Amino acid sequence: MSTQTHESSPVSGPGTPVLDGPPRAASLGGAWRRFLLRRGVGLVINLALLVIVTFLIVQLIPGDPATAIAGESATLAQVELVRTQLGLDQPFFVQFGTYLLGVLQLDFGTSFRYRVPALEVVMAAVPFTLAITVAAVILLLVLGLALGMAVGVATRGDRRRWLGGTFNVVTGVISSVPVYVQATAFVVIFAVLLRVLPPAYSPAYGFGIAAILPIASLTVGGMCSVARIVRRETAVILEQDYMRTARGWRLPALSLYARHMLPNLLTTALTLSGIILTALLGSALITEAVFAWPGLGGVIVQAIAIDKDYPIIRAAVFVIGLISLVITLVIDVILGLIDPRTLGEKRG
């Protein structure tokens, strides 16, 4: 699929008519260059915005942020300590300059609670969250695609109504159960009743064993949602003119579904996967609480609800935002490889 990126043709791309010489077919090289340049610039702008947003988390607290953070029972001295620690006694732009300089050196300040650089606390939690989230996304995409495609093909043109109906009911019910409710149910079933898996993370268990339930609870609902969407999309794609063309060529079923249908499905599935992944990061933040999983969720909820540990909140928000940005970019690059129409400027 990557052959079009190193095109030798000097033609700059579709939409640019060639003025001299015999007309030549345009290559995609130009489209890729423009796409990467645009997205590179976008990434830098997004990073800048991320810095501003994390900076403003403290500034936007209604009333006096220092008083709010220190808590109602804090002494005046404690409030002033918070004020100097967060630099809130400085003029606004000095505060921002200091914050920006710090971020550029990967310094988000010292955690109020742990007395160590906030980023260290956050980075210690990142692998835990990424491990279960990435595993869940890959699993739910692969399984969801396979299931949705299989059912979509099997029920094409209203064949096997019973299968379509059963699929709809089962996946519908499962995907409506909130992830944290599912996680709780899994704990009850597998840890409390069957006693086959640990109920929560603990160094005493192997990492793999402890990760099964969190990954499963993050995967199952999403897989059902993906399968439902893929099945619907399969039905739509099967009715497209180009599928009729492929049938007109009498192509074997494998080529028909794997080569002609799948890439068009992937466009939808990958567009979705970006949304699912960010949603899943969110679900993970809550689900981790059920399993006492030492990931970003526990860190950020503790920092907000209990410690009011704003350096940690800033660092965690920055890191989660960065992860989302990188993943969105990677997904768009993969989308471009599969379906170069998405490289166009008109797409969001």
Place this chain on the structure above:
Amino acid sequence: MADTVNAVRTAAASPAGPRSFRWNAGLILGLGMLAVVALVAIFAPIVLGGQASGLGGTPNLGSTPEHPLGTDTLGRDMLARTLVATRATVLMAAIATALSSITGIAIGIAIWLAPRRIRELGLRAIEFAVSYPTMLVAIIVAAILGQGVVQVVVAIAIANVAGFARLTANLAAKIATSEYVTTARLMGVPASRVAARHVLPNMAEPTLILIAGAFSGALVEISGLSFIGLGAQTPAFDWGTLLNDGLNKIVVNPIVIVGPAVALTFTSLAALLVGDGLAAAANPRSNSTQARLVRDKAAPTIERGDAVLVADGITVAHGASGATLVSDVSFTIGRGEVLGIVGESGSGKSLTASVVAKLLGEGLSASARRLELDGVDLLGPVPPRELASKIGLIYQDPGTSLNPAMVLGRQLSEVLTLRLRHSRRASRELLLSKFRQVMLSDPEGRLRQYPHQLSGGMKQRAMIASAMSTDPVLLIADEPTTALDVTVQREVLTVLGRMNEESGTAVLFISHDLGVVRALCDRVLVMKDGKIVERIDDMAGLSAESVSHPYTKQLLAATPVVTLPTAAPTARTEGES
């Protein structure tokens, strides 16, 4: 989602009739469930309010006849508490959804209508916002505003705005680049009108589905925030806080989580059923039977002779309704002959062609007394390889009949490598020679291109090249020039005529345009309402006097004469589209 639009157009063009809204079981069930939730939300606090917050009962009860879902740590009935919490939970989710959908759609449309620079900027901003997990945005808002009911609603509303804006902008962009909107814009229709007439109606369906999904999402997220202690604070309670209370007692008294867990799932499922039901209702797939092609028991009325194609008594009926769409159509095509079928849309001409091609659409059943192609009986099972090599197909709209996700070389040569077992290299060479024959500029370069990089005329010529690459005995061209502009039409017709002359392939040419047919065909059948009403054998002497049926006379009167020069001036080149 542009595919959804295509599906709608397909549905509108299908024999099932015009697009219509159809109630279905899922939608009715979902609405019913939502109605139950709404009634509970209205009446439960009035009726059960006291029981839900009154103290003094036995704490931590399991399931008893009096308290089927047990009691909490303060002895309050969990069933009553769950039902009473419905109002707070559902109201929060509904308000958050309303706020985010209205704001998001407005932003999305504003961005799409804005000048290019602002639009780009806006899309970047949305992308930035969307890249934040909903939960993280909510947590940021909670970190800034503190915990509570209003904060959570605002948080979830803000978090979901970007999703609506992105969907709206993306849908608008996709629909805006679709061919019919491009056409409208090129015709000078103002942008606001394009938005109102073309873009918004086509967005209604996915947007409604998104709203249903967003409601269910808001419900789950708000309850999730309450679950981790960032939402409703005591003494206020919603399903999330009830679930959290229950979680602490999960080992001792697991029954208490049943109420909020089931309530959450029930309501979320209702919203999902409504969303799906709406999708199905707006986009009904009426086909209920598989396509069937059977042999008519009656004796054939046409002898085989030396014709390439013998079609005797083709009849097509709609499987579900039994309505006859084509009745008793018979014809033959000789070697090297070009037979035209003309008729208005719905006259059954394309259906006739699909029977001959053995590509009958779902939900239709067809029969014939005899259907033979080059000595092969098409009414029985035919090996796909035989069909692939004997029949070449060209379709109406080259814009949609090529796979957008595959380069031309790959998709056009697949039939050669997979069905005719040519080597990859031989297939490529063969396709290249056909590309040259149809006068495609830079044939090698075209192989590496995607369909969207070619103009309509070039795509259709590539289709012709592919159809001819198997060296078929019959080429079926179903309205091959209808989607093209007049000059391109001429080129395509000339290429078709030349292919017919050079390779001697017989052609079945379907068109609604007698002028086009007249320029190319040796003989013509005129179809109306599924029947052949006129057979014209003498094309040279065709005039209002030589035809008998009034419909043919009408067609003839409405068609200017088109003649094709014998020396084809197709060498003119074309820019990229």
